[in-house]
Amino acid sequence: MTPHIAIVGGGPGGLASALLLARHKARVTLFERAPALGGRSALIREAGFTFDTGPTFFLYPRVLEEIVASCGFDLRREVDLLQLDPMYRLQFEAGQRIDATADLPALQRQIAAFDAHDGANLPAFMEENRRKLALFRPALERGFDSVRDLLSPEVLRALPLLRPLRSVDADLRRHFRHPLVRLAFSFQCKYLGMSPFQCPSLFTILSFLEYEHGVFHPRGGCGAVMEALGRIARRMGVDIRLSQPVERIEISGRRATGVRVGGGFVPADAVLVNADFAHAMKTLVPNAARRRWTDGKLARKKYSCSTFMLYLGIEGAVEELPHHTVYLAEDFVGNLRDLDEGRRLTENPSVYVQNACRTDPTLAPKGCSTLYLLVPVPHRSEHIDWNDTAAARARAFRQLERLGVRDLERRIRVERMMTPRSWEEQGIYRGATFNLRHSYDQMLCFRPHNRFEDLDRVYLVGGGTHPGSGLPVIFESARISARALCDDLGLQERARAPANQPAMTPAMMETV
Ligand SMILES: Cc1cc2nc3c(=O)[nH]c(=O)nc-3n(C[C@H](O)[C@H](O)[C@H](O)COP(=O)(O)OP(=O)(O)OC[C@H]3O[C@@H](n4cnc5c(N)ncnc54)[C@H](O)[C@@H]3O)c2cc1C
Known part of the structure; x- marks a missing residue:
């Protein structure tokens, strides 16, 4: 029988996972509590005005492009991604400003106006972070199921550049003397809901990512990307059910057997949770069924x-x-x-x-x-x-x-x-919009695992699991969780549709 996977929530993580799972020989049903898809990345529409609820910086499209391409579609044909230049303006209270641009000589001139030493150091900062990202990317692309995974070759290779005890600001001091210049390369920690003085030094890659790979505005808003993912998912045969909140994850022993929706039981071979991690645990899984992530433990964690x-x-x-x-x-x-x-x-x-x-x-x-x-x-x-x-x-x-x-x-x-x-x-x-804080003691194997450790056949995706909050890493979490789920259920890839063809109708999928 074709395995059935229930996804709880149609935010970016749930949508990207739906695509990846539909690519395999599984039946996928996505339950979304709200009347529209997107979650914190949904669009708000009123009287002809359209707003993004949350994300407005679409960074590093590569991850989502790869996911969409792996399903036989082309993200850039579904959504018009406009690269911004300048990317954004930094306006300091005292009147100085930086128009952040990926044109590095122009950026260097602006930084040199604050401090010539800092302007001269920009290429070294970029080069170091280029290496840091290249070294750390394999760690961001894999799951962390136990502390042993910290000793994986991917992590060990990244360690020399990781400087685990240093904050972003402390690390930037090696390159930039002027506090406002450091601020220009560290305020991005706010994307994780954190301070540059506490945020681990790994995250100097955030500003690097912007300057190296650009800041994009999807025409119609970031929410237009979520709508495109919903369209593709439907074309691939995903059954999307809007305004249908999951009331409970049903379990037998420690194994998920399905979900309760609208008072009825929907059996599933696996459940993938995209809803906010801490809230979902408290409302969908009884406290007694959780060993590591009990209500008490959740309350003691640090939040953004x-x-x-x-x-x-x-x-x-x-x-x-x-x-x-x-x-x-x-x-x-x-x-x-x-x-x-x-x-x-x-x-x-x-x-x-x-x-x-x-x-x-x-x-x-x-x-x-x-x-x-x-x-x-x-x-x-x-x-x-x-x-x-x-x-x-x-x-x-x-x-x-x-x-x-x-x-x-x-x-x-x-x-x-x-x-x-x-x-x-x-x-x-707690209204913590960027989930659990990204301190080292709440990252990698210390974050709730993609293959959820407290229950069998339950997987997590989205900002509350590894690698963390922010669209590119959320899409990466979809890859990690979908891969784990497919491995556990022995799901195999379907034959790929030709690029951008709405060829995978539900009827056709049954015959693959
Ligand atoms: C104000 C703000 C600004 C941000 N800016 C950026 C930015 O510029 N760039 C960036 O990359 N990231 C940004 N982010 C962070 C992140 O990209 C978004 O928060 C993102 O939407 C999180 O995605 P997610 O997959 O974790 O799920 P969410 O967006 O949280 O979606 C989860 C979904 O699950 C649904 N759900 C919950 N419970 C149930 C249930 N019981 N049954 C069924 N469905 C359920 C919810 O309705 C929701 O649709 C921002 C976030 C916020 C809040």
């Missing part, structure tokens, strides 16, 4: 920060801002301390603003534009009351004014907001 979001549909253009702007407050360190301690909201926070219609007018009605504002804030705790959002909203508008965007209120046609509380209500544990 959260985000306060505004999505604004605006009349007219916002000429003051390029496509992406990162505003870095002078008291960046104090900002990070507030995030870490979680007791209060910073008065003058660093923020990120996307003004995507500069590049992509399809996102708003004619003559209008969209603004997406992200303020990093502490994850949910008893110290900050998110029932009252007026102060947080006012602060966000103040930061927009600091960036030169004034007279906005009367031009707002659409306004949506997300707070740590709303993230939590969407099933994200």
Whole structure:
């Protein structure tokens, strides 16, 4: 009989896995709680305006391109990936700015304006991180089922460049003297919801990835990529069921036997969980059935920060801002301390603003534009009351004014907001938008395993498992988990359809 795999959640990880599993001789059903696919990467549509809920930086498309190509489709024919140049603007509070560009001589000139020594060191930084990524990539592409895997040749080869006890900022000091230059190459830790002063030095590869491989904007938003994955999955025969939350993973002994949906039992030979890890464990698997990841253990783990979001549909253009702007407050360190301690909201926070219609007018009605504002804030705790959002909203508008965007209120046609509380209500544990923190003690074999260690025939995919949060590594987690699942079930690859052909209809798949 054809094995049946149930996927819990249609976020990026669940969708990419669906494709990879459909490529093998299995029947795949994907249950998504929401009425649309994409999860934190879904699109928000209102009154002709389109916003990305979460991701706006589409980095390192190579992983997803490979996944899609392995299924006989071409990602670039499904979605128009626009490479941005400049990639983004870094606006420092004191007035200096860097327009980050992959044109390295131009970037070097901008950095040299801060410190000639730092400008001269840019090529060495790039070369070192090129080697670091090449050495560490095999480790990111494999699963970590036990501590023994830390001694694998892939990890041992990467160790000399890993400097496990050093933070990103400390590592950057070897190349760059000027604190603002270091900030320009380390604020990316925020993508993981972390501080450059705590984030492991491995992650200097984040800024390198941008400069080496570019920052892309998918036309229609990152959510358009998720919709494309959904289209491809359906063409490959995946049964996608929207608005169907999984209520429980059914287990017998320690083995998953299926899922409970809408009060009924759906048998499955394996269950792949894409829902937020900690929340999914607490709600879908009884505490007594978990040995390593009990409720108590989950509560003691360290979690990323959260985000306060505004999505604004605006009349007219916002000429003051390029496509992406990162505003870095002078008291960046104090900002990070507030995030870490979680007791209060910073008065003058660093923020990120996307003004995507500069590049992509399809996102708003004619003559209008969209603004997406992200303020990093502490994850949910008893110290900050998110029932009252007026102060947080006012602060966000103040930061927009600091960036030169004034007279906005009367031009707002659409306004949506997300707070740590709303993230939590969407099933994200403590509203920690970037999952478990990426500290070394919560990475590799110390992160929840792709082949879930507490139950048989349960696999994890997405930001809560190895390698971590962020689209390229989430897609990598789909490869690792799908590979483990296929190995365990002995699933073999189907014959490949010719490139970009919607040839794999469900009827045809039955005959393969
Ligand atoms: C504000 C923000 C900005 C970000 N910016 C970037 C960026 O610029 N670049 C980048 O690479 N990454 C970014 N990320 C990080 C990351 O890429 C996204 O969070 C990504 O969507 C996480 O994907 P995931 O596969 O872990 O699943 P999720 O997106 O969390 O999706 C999980 C899915 O499971 C569903 N689900 C949950 N419970 C159930 C259930 N019981 N039954 C059925 N379905 C269920 C959910 O509805 C959801 O659709 C950002 C994240 C956030 C929040």
